[in-house]
Amino acid sequence: MALAAQEAKLNRRPFTRWWRETGWRHLVGLGVVVFAMFPLVYVFSASLSPGGTLITANNLFSNVSLGSYIELFNRPQQPYAAWFANTLFIGLTASAGSVLLGALAAYAFSRMRFTGRRFGLITLVLVQMFPQLLAMVAIFLLMLGIGEIFPAIGLNSQIGLIMVYLGGALGVNTYLMYGFFNTVPTSIDEAARIDGAGHARIFFTIILPLVSPILAVVALLSLVGTLSEFVIASVLLRDPERQTLAVGLYQFISQETSQNWSVFAAGAVLAAIIPVALFLLLQRYIVSGLVAGSVK
Amino acid sequence: MTETTTTTGPKPEQSKKLTRRQKQAGRIIDATSMGWKLILFKIVVLGLLCATAVYASLVLFMNERWLVGSLVVVGAAALTWIYLQRGALPAKYLAPGLVFLLIFQIFVVLYSGYVAFTNYGTGHNSTKEHAVHAIMLQTQDRVPDSATYQVSILEESGDLLSTDELYFAVTSAEGEVYIGAEEAPLELTDEATVEDGRVVAVEGYEILPFAELLNRQQEITNLVVPMSEDPNAGYLRTQDGQRAYVYTSRYEYNEAQGTMTNSETGTVYADTGEGAFISEEGEKLLPGWRIQVGMDNFIRAVTEDSIRGPLIYVTIWTFAFALLSVVTTFVLGLFLAVVFNDKRMKSRKYYRLVMILPYAFPGFLSALVWAGMMNQEFGFINNVLFGGAAIPWLTDPWLAKISILIVNLWLGFPYMFLVCTGALQSIPEELTEAAQVDGARPFQAFRSIKLPLLLTALAPLLISAFAFNFNNFNLVYMLTGGGPRDVSAGVNVGSTDILISMVYKVAFVGSQADYGLASAFSILIFIIVGTISVLAFRKTKALEELN
Numbered sequence: 154m155a156l157a158a159q160e161a162k163l164n165r166r167p168f169t170r171w172w173r174e175t176g177w178r179h180l181v182g183l184g185v186v187v188f189a190m191f192p193l194v195y196v197f198s199a200s201l202s203p204g205g206t207l208i209t210a211n212n213l214f215s216n217v218s219l220g221s222y223i224e225l226f227n228r229p230q231q232p233y234a235a236w237f238a239n240t241l242f243i244g245l246t247a248s249a250g251s252v253l254l255g256a257l258a259a260y261a262f263s264r265m266r267f268t269g270r271r272f273g274l275i276t277l278v279l280v281q282m283f284p285q286l287l288a289m290v291a292i293f294l295l296m297l298g299i300g301e302i303f304p305a306i307g308l309n310s311q312i313g314l315i316m317v318y319l320g321g322a323l324g325v326n327t328y329l330m331y332g333f334f335n336t337v338p339t340s341i342d343e344a345a346r347i348d349g350a351g352h353a354r355i356f357f358t359i360i361l362p363l364v365s366p367i368l369a370v371v372a373l374l375s376l377v378g379t380l381s382e383f384v385i386a387s388v389l390l391r392d393p394e395r396q397t398l399a400v401g402l403y404q405f406i407s408q409e410t411s412q413n414w415s416v417f418a419a420g421a422v423l424a425a426i427i428p429v430a431l432f433l434l435l436q437r438y439i440v441s442g443l444v445a446g447s448v449k
Numbered sequence: 450m451t452e453t454t455t456t457t458g459p460k461p462e463q464s465k466k467l468t469r470r471q472k473q474a475g476r477i478i479d480a481t482s483m484g485w486k487l488i489l490f491k492i493v494v495l496g497l498l499c500a501t502a503v504y505a506s507l508v509l510f511m512n513e514r515w516l517v518g519s520l521v522v523v524g525a526a527a528l529t530w531i532y533l534q535r536g537a538l539p540a541k542y543l544a545p546g547l548v549f550l551l552i553f554q555i556f557v558v559l560y561s562g563y564v565a566f567t568n569y570g571t572g573h574n575s576t577k578e579h580a581v582h583a584i585m586l587q588t589q590d591r592v593p594d595s596a597t598y599q600v601s602i603l604e605e606s607g608d609l610l611s612t613d614e615l616y617f618a619v620t621s622a623e624g625e626v627y628i629g630a631e632e633a634p635l636e637l638t639d640e641a642t643v644e645d646g647r648v649v650a651v652e653g654y655e656i657l658p659f660a661e662l663l664n665r666q667q668e669i670t671n672l673v674v675p676m677s678e679d680p681n682a683g684y685l686r687t688q689d690g691q692r693a694y695v696y697t698s699r700y701e702y703n704e705a706q707g708t709m710t711n712s713e714t715g716t717v718y719a720d721t722g723e724g725a726f727i728s729e730e731g732e733k734l735l736p737g738w739r740i741q742v743g744m745d746n747f748i749r750a751v752t753e754d755s756i757r758g759p760l761i762y763v764t765i766w767t768f769a770f771a772l773l774s775v776v777t778t779f780v781l782g783l784f785l786a787v788v789f790n791d792k793r794m795k796s797r798k799y800y801r802l803v804m805i806l807p808y809a810f811p812g813f814l815s816a817l818v819w820a821g822m823m824n825q826e827f828g829f830i831n832n833v834l835f836g837g838a839a840i841p842w843l844t845d846p847w848l849a850k851i852s853i854l855i856v857n858l859w860l861g862f863p864y865m866f867l868v869c870t871g872a873l874q875s876i877p878e879e880l881t882e883a884a885q886v887d888g889a890r891p892f893q894a895f896r897s898i899k900l901p902l903l904l905t906a907l908a909p910l911l912i913s914a915f916a917f918n919f920n921n922f923n924l925v926y927m928l929t930g931g932g933p934r935d936v937s938a939g940v941n942v943g944s945t946d947i948l949i950s951m952v953y954k955v956a957f958v959g960s961q962a963d964y965g966l967a968s969a970f971s972i973l974i975f976i977i978v979g980t981i982s983v984l985a986f987r988k989t990k991a992l993e994e995l996n
Contacts, residue, residue, distance in 0.1 A: 175794040182800045185785060189807050192859070195829055196818045207827035254546035261542035270539075280554060282982040284920055286949065287974055290956045290967045291560040292553065294569070302512055303505070320553020323546040352538060353487060381811045383923055384949075388957055399813050403927060406817055414821060421814045432809030433802070 200422045205415030221419040233420055235394050236401040240380055243311055243397060247318040248376040252368050254319060255326035260356050263334035280324035286384045292317055293388045309391045317385055326371045333367035370438050377428050398424045495529055565968035568724045568742045571961050572735045580738040585680050585698035586673055592695045599647045600693040602662060602669055603654040617674045617685055618648040619693060634675040662690040709734060746969035755939025767947040771918040774857045775911055781858060782865025790873050808863035816927035819856045843929050846944035853945055856928055872906045912985045920949045948974050
């Protein structure tokens with residue numbers, strides 16, 4: 154007790170010293186908070202101004218109502234609810250698929266020795282440097298060709314889009330996962346083998362739970378990646394009913410410009426809730442993933 | 450990749466030493482531990498795969514896509530073989546991802562390479578045969594005083610493998626029945642039943658009932674059926690689904706000479722090997738067709754002034770943008786990391802939480818919101834922060850570039866802050882203390898001790914951040930759309946466009962799509978990115994550490 158009181162006394166520094174040591178840091182912090190927050194505060198306030206245009210949105214929080222959120226769901230030209238559902242469907246399926254494909258491949262690279270393994274790893278690292286969107290024209294023409302014969306998986310099909318995203322899965326995720334798989338000691342596998350577990354069982358029931366942090370990171374990053382993906386989605390999905398939020402909201406803005414700004418803002422706020430919440434919840438994992446080398 | 454397969458075991462030397470009996474024991478373990486559920490699952494999945502492959506290859510063969518159809522068969526057989534045999538364990542784990550990787554990443558890159566050597570684009574979408582038909586269809590007149598045909602509209606019967614395609618069945622003056630569709634010229638058939646000069650039933654087809662005729666009226670009036678393989682013979686069309694008339698085109702096609710002649714003006718349009726019919730005066734008949742143009746797209750990109758100019762400044766801006774983005778975000782991120790990396794400071798957690806928000810907010814939305822805020826007339830920045838000034842944030846060529854960098858700083862500094870904090874905390878504090886004991890000022894100690902360590906640790910991340918920004922399509926396209934547009938350029942391009950957004954705009958924005966040229970630009974990006982990665986990997990030796 155006495156010790157704590159003494160420490161508190163020591164901590165009470167004179168103002169000038171406090172300022173020199175940490176005070177100015179708070180001032181910098183304040184500046185950063187303002188810089189980081191003002192666009193977000195602005196869009197939130199804009200979403201609450203009923204029937205607002207770009208110009209009325211400038212009076213922050215002058216007129217608060219949920220009207221724009223209601224109107225958002227009542228526009229037949231811009232089916233926001235459908236966009237939202239499509240985005241979730243495509244994002245969740247693609248990210249689950251990516252995690253599975255990536256984990257299978259990472260397991261093979263980390264635990265098995267085979268001819269062409271090093272070549273495979275190097276190829277994956279190199280493929281990582283060439284994002285899929287570089288080949289957008291070819292992807293479009295390929296899906297156009299597929300769609301002529303199999304309309305269900307060709308142009309304007311969400312299944313087709315998911316397949317394209319899965320094509321990028323191995324290149325982006327495997328290397329990140331491979332590093333993490335290597336940190337799980339092989340003695341665990343060996344123990345399981347001695348107990349009679351087969352390779353599939355070892356993979357699904359022993360290894361996967363042990364590497365769950367990296368699975369969460371990869372799932373989140375690829376979910377957020379697909380949520381924001383614009384190029385391929387805009388090229389492949391033609392009907393407004395089938396589009397994703399990124400494509401739909403972009404067209405919303407380019408068609409209406411400064412009119413219905415508050416409706417757009419409401420749409421943006423709703424679209425951002427899931428990724429922001431996930432980021433804040435999984436902060437710690439993400440930071441470790443970032444340091445391991447992935448960029449949003 | 451699959452010959453020397455062994456199961457788990459970190460070192461190859463070790464696993465090679467396994468005796469035959471050990472291997473056999475391993476296999477028995479594998480076999481017994483795989484429950485019947487897993488076997489059932491395997492059978493069901495492989496069964497579905499094979500069924501889909503058989504269906505897909507059948508459809509492909511029916512459409513005369515022999516190569517793709519055979520590839521589907523071979524691929525499905527290979528997959529089945531991989532999963533049904535013992536061993537080849539790595540293949541079992543790699544195959545699912547590899548299938549997608551091969552089609553949607555490797556193949557499309559090669560295909561870009563192919564498209565770059567064609568004239569594929571608006572007006573050059575299809576084969577010469579299609580182009581001839583399309584030209585003939587554009588300018589059609591009913592043949593005066595020609596015969597009227599009784600027509601019935603048919604659809605293929607049966608659900609499996611049938612299409613929605615409509616067919617005409619007509620009876621000739623001699624009472625013979627002909628069937629034809631859009632892509633299939635009229636052909637004689639003897640499997641039809643005729644009543645009162647009208648076809649009432651055909652083997653393998655169903656006659657559309659009257660209600661359907663009304664439902665699909667648009668489709669029926671748009672249907673044009675060639676009279677024969679020779680496009681000059683004319684086409685059958687109907688307005689009401691009851692009577693059809695012969696229409697002929699104003700153009701006459703001479704297959705032997707490869708020319709189109711306008712029968713009204715007498716102008717001759719010849720196929721001069723440029724993928725279109727061109728008259729002597731240089732007038733082009735559109736649509737043309739797809740041909741190999743060799744290096745033309747690349748030559749155009751470097752010799753035509755209206756393309757070369759934009760290509761050069763877009764490339765320079767792409768490099769400048771990527772480099773400046775990395776530098777600005779890194780400097781701000783590092784500065785903040787240093788400022789907040791002081792254990793005496795309270796509530797660091799909350800600052801960090803706020804700072805992560807711009808990073809968590811989806812990037813494309815941030816760019817759209819910033820675009821609204823930077824609007825010259827109504828935007829928040831001009832109206833509120835600058836008290837009604839009319840600063841052209843997004844419409845002035847230079848200011849737009851600066852705006853893009855500002856927004857990217859907002860988007861990117863949290864990432865740099867997070868990674869710099871991580872790297873700073875992993876550098877032992879003793880190093881700085883030792884330097885200070887030796888008399889170094891705090892900044893000096895930071896500059897000559899921590900910074901070099903930090904840069905070494907973060908070099909790979911900075912390279913990937915550069916690569917990311919090099920192709921940061923969303924930011925550029927959502928914030929400025931690449932604009933303000935350069936009106937002197939021959940392609941749709943503006944002063945903030947980066948290479949990837951230029952590819953997108955050339956291929957997909959506006960009425961004139963030029964897939965060939967866009968692919969040529971993509972190839973250019975591939976080469977640039979490839980060169981940079983080779984240099985980067987050489988420098989960091991990242992690949993050598995792989996094992």
